[in-house]
Amino acid sequence: MEGEEKGDKTDIRYCLHARASPELAASKSKVKPRKILEAMFTPPNIEYPGQIVEVKLGATKGEGGTRGKSIVIGGEKSPAFYMHVQSPSIHPPVVACDVFDMKIPLPKAIKTHVKDVMEDPAAWAKRCVDKFGAEMITLQLISVDPKKKDTSPREAAKTVEEVLQAVDVPLAVGGCGDPVKDLAVFKEVAEVAEGERLLISSISPWMDAKRAAETIKEYGHVALALSGMDMNEARELNRTLYSILPREHIVMDTSTASLGSGLEFTYTLMARIRLAALMGDYELQHPISSGTTNAWFARESWKKMAPQWEPRELRGPLWETVTALTGLLAGVDYFMMMHPKAMETVKHVIQELMGKTLEKPEKIADWISARI
Amino acid sequence: MDFRKDLKSGRERLFEKGIGKRGKREIPSPIGVYKFLPRTDCKECGEKNCIAFAAKLVNRKASLKECPLLLEKEYEKAHEKLWKLLKPPVKEITIGTGDTAVKIGGEFVMYRHELAYINPTAIAIDVTDELPYDELLKRVNEVKNYTYTYLDQELRLDLVAVRSTSNDPTRFKTAVKKVAENTTLPLVLCSFNPDVLKAGLTSILGKGPLIYAATKDNWKDMAELALMYKCPLAVFAPNDLNLLRSMTKTLTEYGVEDIVLDPATNPNAGFTDTVNNFTTLRWMACREGDELLGFPLMGTPISVWVDQESGSEIAKWWEASVASILITQYADLLIMHTIDGWATLPLMILRQNLYTDPRKPKGVEPGLRVFGEPDENSPVLFTTNFTLTYFTVSSDIQSSDISNKCYLLVVDTEGIGVQSAAARASKAKGGLTADMIAKAIKESAVEEKVKHRTLIIPGMVANLSSEIEKLTGWKVLVGPTSSAEIPEFIKEHWCKEEES
Numbered sequence: 099m100e101g102e103e104k105g106d107k108t109d110i111r112y113c114l115h116a117r118a119s120p121e122l123a124a125s126k127s128k129v130k131p132r133k134i135l136e137a138m139f140t141p142p143n144i145e146y147p148g149q150i151v152e153v154k155l156g157a158t159k160g161e162g163g164t165r166g167k168s169i170v171i172g173g174e175k176s177p178a179f180y181m182h183v184q185s186p187s188i189h190p191p192v193v194a195c196d197v198f199d200m201k202i203p204l205p206k207a208i209k210t211h212v213k214d215v216m217e218d219p220a221a222w223a224k225r226c227v228d229k230f231g232a233e234m235i236t237l238q239l240i241s242v243d244p245k246k247k248d249t250s251p252r253e254a255a256k257t258v259e260e261v262l263q264a265v266d267v268p269l270a271v272g273g274c275g276d277p278v279k280d281l282a283v284f285k286e287v288a289e290v291a292e293g294e295r296l297l298i299s300s301i302s303p304w305m306d307a308k309r310a311a312e313t314i315k316e317y318g319h320v321a322l323a324l325s326g327m328d329m330n331e332a333r334e335l336n337r338t339l340y341s342i343l344p345r346e347h348i349v350m351d352t353s354t355a356s357l358g359s360g361l362e363f364t365y366t367l368m369a370r371i372r373l374a375a376l377m378g379d380y381e382l383q384h385p386i387s388s389g390t391t392n393a394w395f396a397r398e399s400w401k402k403m404a405p406q407w408e409p410r411e412l413r414g415p416l417w418e419t420v421t422a423l424t425g426l427l428a429g430v431d432y433f434m435m436m437h438p439k440a441m442e443t444v445k446h447v448i449q450e451l452m453g454k455t456l457e458k459p460e461k462i463a464d465w466i467s468a469r470i
Numbered sequence: 471m472d473f474r475k476d477l478k479s480g481r482e483r484l485f486e487k488g489i490g491k492r493g494k495r496e497i498p499s500p501i502g503v504y505k506f507l508p509r510t511d512c513k514e515c516g517e518k519n520c521i522a523f524a525a526k527l528v529n530r531k532a533s534l535k536e537c538p539l540l541l542e543k544e545y546e547k548a549h550e551k552l553w554k555l556l557k558p559p560v561k562e563i564t565i566g567t568g569d570t571a572v573k574i575g576g577e578f579v580m581y582r583h584e585l586a587y588i589n590p591t592a593i594a595i596d597v598t599d600e601l602p603y604d605e606l607l608k609r610v611n612e613v614k615n616y617t618y619t620y621l622d623q624e625l626r627l628d629l630v631a632v633r634s635t636s637n638d639p640t641r642f643k644t645a646v647k648k649v650a651e652n653t654t655l656p657l658v659l660c661s662f663n664p665d666v667l668k669a670g671l672t673s674i675l676g677k678g679p680l681i682y683a684a685t686k687d688n689w690k691d692m693a694e695l696a697l698m699y700k701c702p703l704a705v706f707a708p709n710d711l712n713l714l715r716s717m718t719k720t721l722t723e724y725g726v727e728d729i730v731l732d733p734a735t736n737p738n739a740g741f742t743d744t745v746n747n748f749t750t751l752r753w754m755a756c757r758e759g760d761e762l763l764g765f766p767l768m769g770t771p772i773s774v775w776v777d778q779e780s781g782s783e784i785a786k787w788w789e790a791s792v793a794s795i796l797i798t799q800y801a802d803l804l805i806m807h808t809i810d811g812w813a814t815l816p817l818m819i820l821r822q823n824l825y826t827d828p829r830k831p832k833g834v835e836p837g838l839r840v841f842g843e844p845d846e847n848s849p850v851l852f853t854t855n856f857t858l859t860y861f862t863v864s865s866d867i868q869s870s871d872i873s874n875k876c877y878l879l880v881v882d883t884e885g886i887g888v889q890s891a892a893a894r895a896s897k898a899k900g901g902l903t904a905d906m907i908a909k910a911i912k913e914s915a916v917e918e919k920v921k922h923r924t925l926i927i928p929g930m931v932a933n934l935s936s937e938i939e940k941l942t943g944w945k946v947l948v949g950p951t952s953s954a955e956i957p958e959f960i961k962e963h964w965c966k967e968e969e970s
Contacts, residue, residue, distance in 0.1 A: 130724045137719035139711040142758055179745055357816060360858055362823040366583045397954045406811040413812035420794040420816040427798045443791055450741040459710035462734045466660045467635050470775045470807055
């Protein structure tokens with residue numbers, strides 16, 4: 099402590115009061131201190147008994163696939179970026195970009211960046227990796243939906259192959275949500291991409307989860323277990339999958355609500371799941387995935403509003419960014435995102451938060467007198 | 471798959487370590503509180519007995535002053551014990567006076583699911599003492615008039631932070647005075663120069679602004695100002711928790727009781743320290759019961775602007791991102807420069823979301839809602855009773871042509887939204903089914919109120935159409951997926967329907 103002399107009499111007098119509560123000490127003190135009284139801060143020792151499993155996504159040639167590199171997520175021993183000094187998160191969360199296998203209505207702010215490639219998933223994926231810096235691609239095969247194009251499983255698998263050839267990042271492949279059709283599509287996709295360690299999205303309680311898991315196991319992929327916003331439903335689904343899949347092949351997703359449309363439920367459920375997992379709840383010790391693109395369901399993200407809230411071209415992507423950053427702090431390991439600027443910011447924050455701490459007092463640039 | 475073994479060892483390890491990474495702070499339990507209550511079961515507090523009152527106290531649904539006996543002499547000691555046991559580990563500080571006074575801190579928990587977050591992160595927007603008068607006035611008005619209606623709430627900015635860029639007491643005094651003349655919002659007076667601050671404080675006597683800030687160099691003068699003008703005082707110790715803790719010790723012994731902690735916001739290299747400091751400080755208060763760190767935390771996303779060009783969209787974007795992280799990570803007060811709606815609206819909504827009491831029911835009362843004075847030809851729509859869905863839909867109806875003549879049937883899905891309710895139902899796990907809609911129609915007696923038999927349903931549950939028609943005998947008109955399109959939809963479809 100600057101200007102502090104050991105054995106200063108004033109200090110000793112105040113040491114006597116150190117045990118009392120500050121309020122009491124304050125009311126009792128008759129002499130005002132003349133120097134800063136040393137009261138060292140002792141960092142709490144926080145250790146959790148549980149750990150999140152490490153899940154490897156994608157496979158290189160050496161690992162039986164064709165990816166440029168594989169990515170490991172999970173492995174945390176503490177809540178996200180929390181007491182970073184004592185127990186750093188092991189693997190940085192991954193920012194993946196959604197690509198659809200057919201032209202779909204998108205908010206203008208996103209569409210601007212991809213409108214010329216929307217009918218070519220391979221080119222779309224390449225754009226996400228080369229231009230937006232996506233670390234993975236989530237290929238959403240929504241055209242297989244019987245209510246949409248009802249694309250055949252074989253054709254869908256062909257699209258997967260094309261995307262695999264266009265980019266060398268690990269791939270997640272999503273179905274359309276139809277429990278029967280998705281099973282057939284996953285089977286075909288899993289087979290043509292054998293060994294690629296795809297993240298298959300998603301295995302839900304409302305499909306034959308066991309059959310889906312068997313397919314995933316047979317061809318060496320990873321399951322994304324999607325449940326409603328309910329901890330027990332998530333546990334139950336994971337339990338079902340354990341009878342077939344090793345834990346290292348399961349990522350979980352308890353549904354993501356947007357900022358302004360229930361984000362608090364998502365945030366709190368993720369935080370509870372992560373804390374329970376770290377406290378030793380075996381069935382919840384999986385990396386968490388978040389469909390952050392859902393941010394665009396909130397009307398404030400895309401709607402034209404009164405001039406003071408415009409431009410929506412900035413409001414929308416910031417909406418996605420804030421939805422993502424809140425998830426990041428709750429423990430998300432895998433982000434499904436869409437807007438390039440939002441992805442860039444989230445990647446930047448992850449990098450900053452994973453960065454080395456300065457661990458020393460700082461001279462912070464003076465904002466008080468800054469002429470902005 | 472032999473996970474049972476692991477499961478067991480996980481639990482065993484848990485026991486070895488003691489349940490709950492709760493730290494050392496004693497968490498009040500109903501029994502622990504009951505011990506100190508009068509235990510007369512006099513019912514004066516409105517509860518059946520003292521144990522019920524104790525449970526309410528622990529859940530922060532009642533306060534000690536509701537027990538009149540505790541105010542009597544013989545319970546003085548017990549009252550003091552209870553007060554200590556129940557007081558929030560993060561002290562609640564009031565900035566400003568009157569209706570617009572802002573309370574910060576008063577928090578009990580690290581995670582909102584452990585109880586609830588109490589006082590939403592207050593947001594201050596800056597002005598400087600070198601702004602020309604018209605610009606100053608314009609900016610103050612912008613802060614003052616900022617409002618956005620979300621659900622059933624008006625979201626607003628909370629304070630004005632006056633920065634002394636001139637470092638000139640006279641200029642600062644004039645600026646503070648002008649700001650205070652134009653708004654009743656509480657102020658943060660920002661300067662490291664005690665003479666400058668003193669000048670500002672003398673011009674708004676009795677308004678209780680937050681003084682920013684005491685540092686290791688000026689703390690004594692700042693402490694004198696805080697005592698003399700009876701104002702809360704911010705302590706600035708950049709990335710130095712030892713200094714921060716030593717300063718709060720010193721200041722409390724000096725007699726300053728209302729303190730706000732600023733461990734510095736470094737939005738560049740060192741951001742990891744910033745986030746870690748906020749988390750650690752809140753942990754020390756809530757989990758370790760460290761009274762020297764049990765004060766509200768403030769962040770300064772405005773730091774982003776140092777060395778940035780004014781008006782830079784990139785800086786605004788980054789300031790909003792930093793602010794959102796700090797709102798999630800325990801900041802009780804933020805000072806910001808950006809006021810643009812596109813950048814601040816996400817923050818206003820974020821803090822509203824996170825500070826919503828998780829103990830409150832997620833749903834509104836189900837039943838038939840009447841808009842304006844509908845007649846027998848007025849449209850009937852339905853939605854679920856999830857609060858968010860309900861308020862969104864009803865505000866869209868209010869902005870449409872049918873705002874004064876329409877029925878909205880609110881179906882009880884136990885507070886779940888339309889889409890997830892329908893998704894659940896398709897798995898036979900509760901949730902929204904055609905049965906429930908039929909039942910709701912019947913119970914609401916809407917059939918006696920309208921002549922037609924056309925139900926407008928959310929686009930998300932189009933697949934329920936035929937079943938609804940079969941069960942109810944009503945004709946289904948599939949509405950838009952987003953209720954934002956209700957006004958247009960009604961214009962296009964309902965009016966046509968009526969004509970045909």
